[in-house]
Amino acid sequence: MREERLARAFVEFSDTLVRDYDVVEFLSRLCQRSVEVLEVTAAGALLTDGAKRLQVVAASTETVTVLETLQIQRQEGPCVDAYRSGRRVAVPDLRRVGRRWPVFTPRALGAGMAGVCAFPMRLRADRIGALNVFQATPGALDQAAVLAGQALADVATIAILQARAVEDATRLAGQLEQALESRVVVEQAKGMLAERLGIDPEVAFTRLRRHGRQHGLHLAVLGRQVVEGSFTLDEETGQEG
Numbered sequence: 001m002r003e004e005r006l007a008r009a010f011v012e013f014s015d016t017l018v019r020d021y022d023v024v025e026f027l028s029r030l031c032q033r034s035v036e037v038l039e040v041t042a043a044g045a046l047l048t049d050g051a052k053r054l055q056v057v058a059a060s061t062e063t064v065t066v067l068e069t070l071q072i073q074r075q076e077g078p079c080v081d082a083y084r085s086g087r088r089v090a091v092p093d094l095r096r097v098g099r100r101w102p103v104f105t106p107r108a109l110g111a112g113m114a115g116v117c118a119f120p121m122r123l124r125a126d127r128i129g130a131l132n133v134f135q136a137t138p139g140a141l142d143q144a145a146v147l148a149g150q151a152l153a154d155v156a157t158i159a160i161l162q163a164r165a166v167e168d169a170t171r172l173a174g175q176l177e178q179a180l181e182s183r184v185v186v187e188q189a190k191g192m193l194a195e196r197l198g199i200d201p202e203v204a205f206t207r208l209r210r211h212g213r214q215h216g217l218h219l220a221v222l223g224r225q226v227v228e229g230s231f232t233l234d235e236e237t238g239q240e241g
Helices: 002-018 023-038 062-074 078-085 104-110 143-197 201-215 219-228
Strands: 042-048 054-059 089-091 115-123 126-135
Touching: 002 023, 002 143, 023 042, 023 054, 023 126, 023 143, 042 062, 042 078, 054 062, 054 078, 062 078, 062 104, 062 126, 078 089, 078 115, 078 126, 115 143, 126 143, 143 201, 143 219, 201 219
Parallel strands: none
Antiparallel strands: 042 054, 042 126, 089 115, 115 126
């Protein structure tokens, strides 16, 4: 049954990625399916933001949201350790961890959680977060559950990294398109100034660039002003008119 539930989860994740991608919805499903596949009490997911800071993104219960938030605030707990080390952190019985997590442990026990296992979300050198599963009764996850949990975390990691790569590529493409458009405007302005003043286009460009530097204006902005007719250069002095 576990293998069937795991297979269905992978199919569902694939479908989610084909449609409009939403990382919160995706990780919420990851937490829900982790509870079902691993047969645990609850699950939560932490993910790094653009500044590499861990954030609570999803949880199967409000109790787990509070516990995950506490880990971030206090910088202690299984999820934080799994993210930092890139290795699985398993504690079958939280009553036996001593002073390892002095704030997190009593809060987790008080919330009815007796065991925890945190799976790193990492791909080679990239670490982007952790998947945390909780048990209401003490006991270690069996080997099949451990493998399934890491598989779920790995699939989520790959999906998120792919989404980030697409987003970065789209942003880069937009920047490149903007740069090309700006270059076209500058070339137009250079040609217009050269024709208007009867000078070489490269001389016109030098004057345009010098004026931009002196007045703190981007060439694209200055070029657009020239093309639109709101800026010109004096023919004799080469100064703006």
